[in-house]
Amino acid sequence: MKSPKPHLSKEEKIRDAYDESAIYYNSRYQIIQFLKYGIMLPKLIHIPSLPSVEIKGPILDVGGGTGLFLEFLDLLSLYWRGEYVKDEKIRKILEFTSYYIMRITGIKPVSLVHNLMIICDISFNMLLHARSLRNDTALRGLVACDCSHLPFRNKFYLTLIAFTVFQNIKNTESAIYQFFRTIQDLGTVGISILRKHSNKLEFVNLLGTYFEQIQPITIENIIEKLQKSNGQFDKYSPTSILHELECVEDFFLSAKKPQGKENEIIRI
Ligand SMILES: C[S@@+](CC[C@H](N)C(=O)[O-])C[C@H]1O[C@@H](n2cnc3c(N)ncnc32)[C@H](O)[C@@H]1O
Numbered sequence: 001m002k003s004p005k006p007h008l009s010k011e012e013k014i015r016d017a018y019d020e021s022a023i024y025y026n027s028r029y030q031i032i033q034f035l036k037y038g039i040m041l042p043k044l045i046h047i048p049s050l051p052s053v054e055i056k057g058p059i060l061d062v063g064g065g066t067g068l069f070l071e072f073l074d075l076l077s078l079y080w081r082g083e084y085v086k087d088e089k090i091r092k093i094l095e096f097t098s099y100y101i102m103r104i105t106g107i108k109p110v111s112l113v114h115n116l117m118i119i120c121d122i123s124f125n126m127l128l129h130a131r132s133l134r135n136d137t138a139l140r141g142l143v144a145c146d147c148s149h150l151p152f153r154n155k156f157y158l159t160l161i162a163f164t165v166f167q168n169i170k171n172t173e174s175a176i177y178q179f180f181r182t183i184q185d186l187g188t189v190g191i192s193i194l195r196k197h198s199n200k201l202e203f204v205n206l207l208g209t210y211f212e213q214i215q216p217i218t219i220e221n222i223i224e225k226l227q228k229s230n231g232q233f234d235k236y237s238p239t240s241i242l243h244e245l246e247c248v249e250d251f252f253l254s255a256k257k258p259q260g261k262e263n264e265i266i267r268i
Helices: 010-044 068-080 088-105 124-133 172-182 200-210 219-227 239-246
Strands: 052-055 059-062 111-113 117-121 142-144 157-163 183-194 212-217 250-256
Touching: 010 068, 010 088, 010 124, 010 157, 010 183, 010 212, 010 239, 010 250, 059 172, 068 088, 068 111, 068 117, 088 219, 088 239, 117 124, 124 142, 157 172, 172 183, 172 200, 183 200, 200 212, 200 250, 212 219, 219 239
Parallel strands: 052 111, 059 117, 059 157, 117 142, 157 183
Antiparallel strands: 183 250, 212 250
């Protein structure tokens, strides 16, 4: 039996826990995380030329773990190119994502422009696992670090995402400040947070110190839209995804970095 390590900080304990469970992560959480990406994606994309969509890069996936978000984007690209995705649950999520993008943007996307993505995570084993699954050029940016001390230069990224990470972070404000520092003016952040671990209002207030145009995405709203959409789903009834949506335990926020706000912010 391993000896307890009372001397470790909260971050170090979390790092060790993810290090130990890294090889089981995808089999336990892939489906639910994919669903979260589908919920957030319409807030992250823009349309450079019809009918392509893009997440503006460079992209930083904070606490990106085993690289599931990148895998999701790859599968979505395949799906849009008309390739068959074997796993039925995943296919259903890709269909939901495509439908939801169509509802919000008014276009039927056919391709996804790939941009440079860096994945950073406190757990080295989560990143190793990402690399063991796909050792290709898309994964050239794997960085082991604590997101309260991001080792990146100011204003480098255009999109920054953090899915189900904040429940692990002791100093929420210093992480938000790091997001603010490393993202370009008018860049987009997309954050999902476990509801039971966070006070949404407090978090929104904190985010609002640094970012603007904060937009919540509520599951209830999405469910309502789907319920009204009868017949518009290609192959599945929208209700087939409703149960999965009800199981999502996060709340979702997107926000933009205002132009020239650095002077107003006192470094923390
Ligand atoms: C629930 S997992 C989510 C992983 C990934 N975002 C996803 O969607 O699958 C939480 C991740 O946050 C990472 N993490 C926890 N605390 C962190 C910190 N202080 N800085 C960076 N990453 C952290 C963990 O190692 C883990 O990979």
